[in-house]
Amino acid sequence: MAALVQAKGLSKIYGKGDNEVRALNECNLYFTEGSFTSIVGRSGSGKSTLLHLLGGLDTPTQGSVEIEGRDIYRLLDSERTVFRRRRVGFVFQFYNLMPELTAYQNILLPIRLDNRRVDKDYLDEIISMLGLGERLSHYAGELSGGQQQRVAIARALITKPAILLADEPTGNLDGKSGAEVLELLHLSKKRFHQTLIMVTHDEQIAEGADRIITLEDGCIRGDTERRGQ
Numbered sequence: 001m002a003a004l005v006q007a008k009g010l011s012k013i014y015g016k017g018d019n020e021v022r023a024l025n026e027c028n029l030y031f032t033e034g035s036f037t038s039i040v041g042r043s044g045s046g047k048s049t050l051l052h053l054l055g056g057l058d059t060p061t062q063g064s065v066e067i068e069g070r071d072i073y074r075l076l077d078s079e080r081t082v083f084r085r086r087r088v089g090f091v092f093q094f095y096n097l098m099p100e101l102t103a104y105q106n107i108l109l110p111i112r113l114d115n116r117r118v119d120k121d122y123l124d125e126i127i128s129m130l131g132l133g134e135r136l137s138h139y140a141g142e143l144s145g146g147q148q149q150r151v152a153i154a155r156a157l158i159t160k161p162a163i164l165l166a167d168e169p170t171g172n173l174d175g176k177s178g179a180e181v182l183e184l185l186h187l188s189k190k191r192f193h194q195t196l197i198m199v200t201h202d203e204q205i206a207e208g209a210d211r212i213i214t215l216e217d218g219c220i221r222g223d224t225e226r227r228g229q
């Protein structure tokens with residue numbers, strides 16, 4: 001199957017001279033359409049750096065990332081911003097919602113920034129899938145962690161992205177809310193056929209994926225396909 005996301009020789013060095021940190025070291029990876037991959041590894045192993053580079057949130061020191069055949073770091077910054085907003089959904093550990101906006105406004109933000117019209121049927125479908133119907137007029141601070149993360153997932157889905165990237169999406173939640181969020185990511189992937197890449201340091205959570213990539217000191221130490229999921 002064709003790779004939807006392909007990284008070649010991807011490296012990231014932060015800082016200079018004595019302060020230099022090699023966060024990612026010549027990683028080669030591809031992710032097929034509709035696949036679900038977990039990325040695991042110790043704190044500081046480069047998981048977030050890799051995820052950000054795969055989604056066009058940062059710039060690599062070396063190497064390339066292709067998404068749907070497009071080399072995203074050859075785009076102008078402004079083009080990459082638009083491409084990312086349309087094709088990539090991000091879910092973060094601490095939700096990153098805008099506190100001065102309601103749940104509803106947060107969900108619609110990527111569409112508004114793009115001056116596009118809302119697909120009402122699709123919006124209703126994700127709101128109902130995520131169980132957010134009663135919470136839409138609440139501000140972010142009035143929601144529980146699990147609810148905030150569900151709003152963040154809705155915001156990530158609203159543009160119908162090809163790729164959903166989640167960085168420790170359950171890391172700040174209690175067991176029950178975390179399990180719900182995970183279930184919703186699964187459900188969304190099934191229903192909308194996104195390619196899901198999730199960073200987690202929880203091995204049990206990682207086990208739910210079709211493939212597990214292990215990072216160590218910025219290098220890929222393990223890459224295991226799991227059959228029959």
Ligand SMILES: Nc1ncnc2c1ncn2[C@@H]1O[C@H](COP(=O)(O)OP(=O)(O)O)[C@@H](O)[C@H]1O
Pocket residue numbers: 014015021022023041042043044045046047048049050
């Ligand atoms: N903005 C930054 N500036 C300097 N060093 C950074 C920056 N972001 C990450 N690092 C360093 O890069 C390495 C990998 O970090 P990160 O990708 O956040 O790892 P992980 O998500 O696996 O915990 C770590 O040594 C971290 O301290």
Ligand SMILES: [Mg+2]
Pocket residue numbers: 047048049167
């Ligand atoms: Mg991290």
